[in-house]
Amino acid sequence: MSRAATAAATREKVLAAARELFITSSYDDVKAADIARAAGVAHGLVFHHFGSKQGLYREVLCAIGREVLDLHVSDPAVPLGKRIRQSHRAHLTYLLAHRDLALNLVLRPWGAEEPFDRVRDDGNRKLCENLGLDFERPAVRAVLRMYTTAADQLARDHLLDAHPFDVDQVVEMLMTVLAGALRAARVADPSLEVDRVLDELARP
Amino acid sequence: MSRAATAAATREKVLAAARELFITSSYDDVKAADIARAAGVAHGLVFHHFGSKQGLYREVLCAIGREVLDLHVSDPAVPLGKRIRQSHRAHLTYLLAHRDLALNLVLRPWGAEEPFDRVRDDGNRKLCENLGLDFERPAVRAVLRMYTTAADQLARDHLLDAHPFDVDQVVEMLMTVLAGALRAARVADPSLEVDRVLDELARP
Amino acid sequence: MSRAATAAATREKVLAAARELFITSSYDDVKAADIARAAGVAHGLVFHHFGSKQGLYREVLCAIGREVLDLHVSDPAVPLGKRIRQSHRAHLTYLLAHRDLALNLVLRPWGAEEPFDRVRDDGNRKLCENLGLDFERPAVRAVLRMYTTAADQLARDHLLDAHPFDVDQVVEMLMTVLAGALRAARVADPSLEVDRVLDELARP
Amino acid sequence: MSRAATAAATREKVLAAARELFITSSYDDVKAADIARAAGVAHGLVFHHFGSKQGLYREVLCAIGREVLDLHVSDPAVPLGKRIRQSHRAHLTYLLAHRDLALNLVLRPWGAEEPFDRVRDDGNRKLCENLGLDFERPAVRAVLRMYTTAADQLARDHLLDAHPFDVDQVVEMLMTVLAGALRAARVADPSLEVDRVLDELARP
DNA sequence: CATGAATGAGATTTCATTCAT
DNA sequence: CATGAATGAAATCTCATTCAT
Numbered sequence: 001m002s003r004a005a006t007a008a009a010t011r012e013k014v015l016a017a018a019r020e021l022f023i024t025s026s027y028d029d030v031k032a033a034d035i036a037r038a039a040g041v042a043h044g045l046v047f048h049h050f051g052s053k054q055g056l057y058r059e060v061l062c063a064i065g066r067e068v069l070d071l072h073v074s075d076p077a078v079p080l081g082k083r084i085r086q087s088h089r090a091h092l093t094y095l096l097a098h099r100d101l102a103l104n105l106v107l108r109p110w111g112a113e114e115p116f117d118r119v120r121d122d123g124n125r126k127l128c129e130n131l132g133l134d135f136e137r138p139a140v141r142a143v144l145r146m147y148t149t150a151a152d153q154l155a156r157d158h159l160l161d162a163h164p165f166d167v168d169q170v171v172e173m174l175m176t177v178l179a180g181a182l183r184a185a186r187v188a189d190p191s192l193e194v195d196r197v198l199d200e201l202a203r204p
Numbered sequence: 205m206s207r208a209a210t211a212a213a214t215r216e217k218v219l220a221a222a223r224e225l226f227i228t229s230s231y232d233d234v235k236a237a238d239i240a241r242a243a244g245v246a247h248g249l250v251f252h253h254f255g256s257k258q259g260l261y262r263e264v265l266c267a268i269g270r271e272v273l274d275l276h277v278s279d280p281a282v283p284l285g286k287r288i289r290q291s292h293r294a295h296l297t298y299l300l301a302h303r304d305l306a307l308n309l310v311l312r313p314w315g316a317e318e319p320f321d322r323v324r325d326d327g328n329r330k331l332c333e334n335l336g337l338d339f340e341r342p343a344v345r346a347v348l349r350m351y352t353t354a355a356d357q358l359a360r361d362h363l364l365d366a367h368p369f370d371v372d373q374v375v376e377m378l379m380t381v382l383a384g385a386l387r388a389a390r391v392a393d394p395s396l397e398v399d400r401v402l403d404e405l406a407r408p
Numbered sequence: 409m410s411r412a413a414t415a416a417a418t419r420e421k422v423l424a425a426a427r428e429l430f431i432t433s434s435y436d437d438v439k440a441a442d443i444a445r446a447a448g449v450a451h452g453l454v455f456h457h458f459g460s461k462q463g464l465y466r467e468v469l470c471a472i473g474r475e476v477l478d479l480h481v482s483d484p485a486v487p488l489g490k491r492i493r494q495s496h497r498a499h500l501t502y503l504l505a506h507r508d509l510a511l512n513l514v515l516r517p518w519g520a521e522e523p524f525d526r527v528r529d530d531g532n533r534k535l536c537e538n539l540g541l542d543f544e545r546p547a548v549r550a551v552l553r554m555y556t557t558a559a560d561q562l563a564r565d566h567l568l569d570a571h572p573f574d575v576d577q578v579v580e581m582l583m584t585v586l587a588g589a590l591r592a593a594r595v596a597d598p599s600l601e602v603d604r605v606l607d608e609l610a611r612p
Numbered sequence: 613m614s615r616a617a618t619a620a621a622t623r624e625k626v627l628a629a630a631r632e633l634f635i636t637s638s639y640d641d642v643k644a645a646d647i648a649r650a651a652g653v654a655h656g657l658v659f660h661h662f663g664s665k666q667g668l669y670r671e672v673l674c675a676i677g678r679e680v681l682d683l684h685v686s687d688p689a690v691p692l693g694k695r696i697r698q699s700h701r702a703h704l705t706y707l708l709a710h711r712d713l714a715l716n717l718v719l720r721p722w723g724a725e726e727p728f729d730r731v732r733d734d735g736n737r738k739l740c741e742n743l744g745l746d747f748e749r750p751a752v753r754a755v756l757r758m759y760t761t762a763a764d765q766l767a768r769d770h771l772l773d774a775h776p777f778d779v780d781q782v783v784e785m786l787m788t789v790l791a792g793a794l795r796a797a798r799v800a801d802p803s804l805e806v807d808r809v810l811d812e813l814a815r816p
Numbered sequence: 817c818a819t820g821a822a823t824g825a826g827a828t829t830t831c832a833t834t835c836a837t
Numbered sequence: 838c839a840t841g842a843a844t845g846a847a848a849t850c851t852c853a854t855t856c857a858t
């Protein structure tokens with residue numbers, strides 16, 4: 001193993017330890033010393049590789065964001081309604097399988113973490129592509145941001161057992177809310193064509 | 205002025221100073237000492253009256269929550285569509301008039317602050333009464349929580365000039381999203397009757 | 409004992425402990441924690457009273473500076489030559505009696521410690537008054553600063569046993585160097601009248 | 613280029629970078645990593661070549677000390693008064709041309725830096741040779757140390773514009789103070805013959 | 817010779833909270 | 838009620854130095 005590879009491995013070790021801890025405890029409750037200890041490295045190494053605790057946190061967040069993004073189905077061969085439903089189900093399943101991670105890191109509001117916002121916007125952009133809409137149009141962007149936030153809220157309540165619905169029901173609720181959001185986009189920007197999308201979304 | 209009145213006045217002074225500070229700075233950035241200094245009282249008084257910094261914060265939050273709640277129109281004489289629209293407009297106008305307060309204290313996600321959640325639930329309950337729906341039904345509760353979160357997101361973007369829509373457009377977008385949320389409630393709970401409400405909401 | 413008096417007493421305790429430590433160890437080697445422990449108070453109290461370790465250090469330095477200043481004899485009834493000699497002897501005796509204090513805190517160069525410089529200037533001003541010269545004249549100021557530095561150097565060497573001269577010899581050497589410095593002032597500023605002073609200084 | 617030559621060149625690169633940094637920042641503010649970066653070499657190399665940060669600092673200091681020493685004129689053909697004046701002028705000119713270097717590295721008190729003290733003693737020894745005096749005699753050594761310190765003080769004030777005198781005036785002031793110092797040596801050690809030297813110094 | 821990853825001891829300062837007066 | 842002195846735990850980040858490659 002080369003020097004560089006060893007270093008990279010150490011970096012990963014720290015990253016993994018940090019992820020583990022940030023999932024189970026809040027940012028403030030996780031101490032840099034804890035991370036170093038969990039990773040089995042010297043205290044200072046955390047800062048050598050990531051500059052600051054914040055920097056390390058950001059990296060963890062981004063890594064998770066990318067993982068979540070990759071869950072989405074974008075195969076154009078699959079009909080739109082099915083595609084979106086599959087994506088949603090995959091997303092929800094992932095969150096259920098990683099409950100703490102979801103509650104503590106993923107399902108946080110817009111604006112709470114700068115770098116994560118970008119990941120979220122990437123998610124919306126992907127959704128937009130699937131829907132055949134232009135994310136650069138303010139109305140589209142605005143309602144998708146609303147929708148994502150609302151979906152996170154429903155997912156959060158789901159994880160907290162705040163309501164009794166199963167995954168399939170949740171997915172259908174999301175589809176309906178998404179439809180409402182798209183109609184809201186047309187309200188703000190009448191030139192927007194959403195009927196066809198609404199049609200396709202309606203078909204499971 | 206009686207002993208008790210003086211005490212109450214002091215309490216208010218601290219509360220006002222705290223509110224001012226929590227509006228402009230984050231919770232962690234506001235120090236108990238800052239509040240005491242701003243209020244012109246002894247450091248220890250903050251704890252004398254409010255037990256802890258958290259306790260004081262909660263009081264500030266609740267006071268604001270109550271103010272916001274009181275903005276809502278519940279006059280049954282006003283047609284439903286108009287009533288909800290007026291409430292929304294009043295709410296948005298208030299947030300615009302208190303930008304920092306809105307961004308830093310009001311428009312935070314569910315779960316961020318325990319006591320504020322209750323206020324928010326109260327708001328949803330009020331909305332429910334207006335809509336003639338039963339907040340205790342899980343489907344209703346779930347979609348209203350989604351809706352509120354989504355509405356906050358749109359308001360936040362509005363305050364941050366992230367989109368170009370005016371207050372009237374925002375209100376109409378919200379109405380449309382609310383309609384979508386109600387349909388989503390029916391999806392989860394088919395026994396739910398929402399057609400009449402949807403009808404009334406459609407009429408401005 | 410009143411509240412304020414207790415507080416002042418505590419402050420003094422910290423100050424005394426700090427002085428003790430700064431005399432025997434270098435600034436960097438003295439830890440804030442050491443001072444608190446030595447004073448028998450909580451760690452945080454140091455900062456409550458002095459703001460920072462630097463602030464505390466400055467106070468210690470100033471207190472010592474004032475003590476040293478008070479050693480000087482300014483009784484006009486005493487002939488000038490005798491007066492200066494007595495002051496020098498008192499100064500040297502003090503430094504010898506407080507060897508570490510002298511070497512570590514007093515005999516440091518101009519510019520090493522901002523607040524101490526002011527004290528030193530005060531000392532020179534006092535010397536000036538004794539000599540009947542105007543400290544505001546650049547030539548006077550410049551040579552007195554030279555002289556003070558040189559005197560500190562000789563004192564330092566004396567404390568370090570770098571030369572075999574006794575206090576009386578050292579005092580006479582200083583008188584001679586002071587005479588040289590005054591002549592140097594006249595070189596820079598020929599309008600300066602120093603002959604009478606030189607005359608008086610020559611008489612013990 | 614041979615292996616050894618490359619190594620020497622690298623060493624020089626580090627030395628030059630260190631000098632640059634120590635001139636503009638204080639010892640504590642210069643980090644070993646800064647030096648390595650500025651020199652464009654690996655962090656560890658600093659220690660490879662110089663053992664420690666202190667060691668590197670010492671080398672920088674000595675190099676500068678030697679440069680300053682070489683400024684002094686010792687040509688016996690030049691009359692003493694002229695020789696000393698030329699040396700002083702050269703010294704001052706050098707300090708003026710390297711202001712930060714002078715203030716931060718050269719014009720520091722005796723005892724501040726072990727290795728530099730030796731250089732300073734070398735300087736005094738040289739001066740002694742010029743003056744035809746024996747540096748090993750305590751009185752001579754003592755007053756020359758005083759004189760050097762005083763001269764540094766005047767130079768420091770000069771660099772800081774603390775007085776309005778030009779280089780020629782400063783040189784003459786120094787000559788006068790030097791004369792005073794020599795007389796002080798005779799005070800401490802009456803067997804010392806300084807009249808001839810004083811005579812020669814008086815003639816420019 | 818050169819590299820830079822790894823070490824790990826360490827210190828200042830902050831601040832919520834308490835409590836004697 | 839009001840005061841503000843006193844407490845003391847705690848945590849981030851720094852940095853000289855080492856050493857395996």
